[in-house]
Amino acid sequence: METPTTSDHRKSTLLYPLFPNTTMTDKFHILLLGGTGICGLIFTQAALEAGHKLTLYIRTPSKIPKELSSNANLAVIQGDLSDAEGLKKAAACGADVFVSLAGPTLGRRDGTPITNALKILYPLLLENGTTKRILTLSTASYSAVEDTRSIKWWCAINLYIKVIGGDTYTEIKGMAEETVALGQKIPWTVFRVPLLSGTKLGENDGDVNACFVGDSKGRDGLNLDRGRLARWLLNEIYEAKWIRSCPILANA
Numbered sequence: 685m686e687t688p689t690t691s692d693h694r695k696s697t698l699l700y701p702l703f704p705n706t707t708m709t710d711k712f713h714i715l716l717l718g719g720t721g722i723c724g725l726i727f728t729q730a731a732l733e734a735g736h737k738l739t740l741y742i743r744t745p746s747k748i749p750k751e752l753s754s755n756a757n758l759a760v761i762q763g764d765l766s767d768a769e770g771l772k773k774a775a776a777c778g779a780d781v782f783v784s785l786a787g788p789t790l791g792r793r794d795g796t797p798i799t800n801a802l803k804i805l806y807p808l809l810l811e812n813g814t815t816k817r818i819l820t821l822s823t824a825s826y827s828a829v830e831d832t833r834s835i836k837w838w839c840a841i842n843l844y845i846k847v848i849g850g851d852t853y854t855e856i857k858g859m860a861e862e863t864v865a866l867g868q869k870i871p872w873t874v875f876r877v878p879l880l881s882g883t884k885l886g887e888n889d890g891d892v893n894a895c896f897v898g899d900s901k902g903r904d905g906l907n908l909d910r911g912r913l914a915r916w917l918l919n920e921i922y923e924a925k926w927i928r929s930c931p932i933l934a935n936a
Contacts, residue, residue: 718786775808799858826860832898891936905934
């Protein structure tokens with residue numbers, strides 16, 4: 685994976701700049717939003733297998749398979765995206781890292797519940813004294829300043845997402861904008877994903893390209909395996925290669 689060229693992390697010489705006393709054998713407490721979707725379940729499995737502790741903020745705990753829910757390193761806080769008290773409880777769980785894999789359903793007109801939840805949750809995470817990193821899902825519907833012209837992505841967004849996406853475009857942009865607005869308050873990453881595939885961890889293992897839309901080497905592909913995404917996220921927590929940046933991810 686190639687390191688970007690314009691984000692804050694490039695100034696650091698530490699192996700793990702956000703957690704300087706940490707090695708790959710150390711584990712984190714991760715607060716996860718969007719834990720009952722396919723991506724969330726795959727990420728949960730990967731994180732638990734790696735020995736991390738997870739707290740899932742979810743509406744329906746029964747959606748968590750028993751082989752995951754029975755793990756001693758998994759805790760569940762029940763609540764929905766509009767539950768301010770539930771979000772407050774989640775923010776106070778003691779997590780080192782917040783990961784959001786929540787995303788809108790294409791074609792639905794549900795407003796912007798995820799964006800609204802982040803508006804509540806982010807200030808709480810900043811106040812809790814434990815959270816040191818935020819990683820939030822988005823797509824190329826949100827344009828990074830480093831993006832350049834790309835016909836394939838212009839078509840995907842303007843002829844597909846904006847036409848049949850319902851409130852998807854507004855929600856995706858809002859999720860990213862709320863995260864980017866954190867500025868220097870906390871190290872954040874908006875990881876933008878293309879079309880996601882795969883239903884099981886490890887069914888299509890391989891590398892992940894992280895770059896920007898319009899990449900001159902064509903690495904800004906339109907497909908990404910969910911298992912690869914999970915492993916990329918876990919590595920990024922340690923490596924912090926994309927601090928205050930919005931890479932587009934794709935299968936290598």
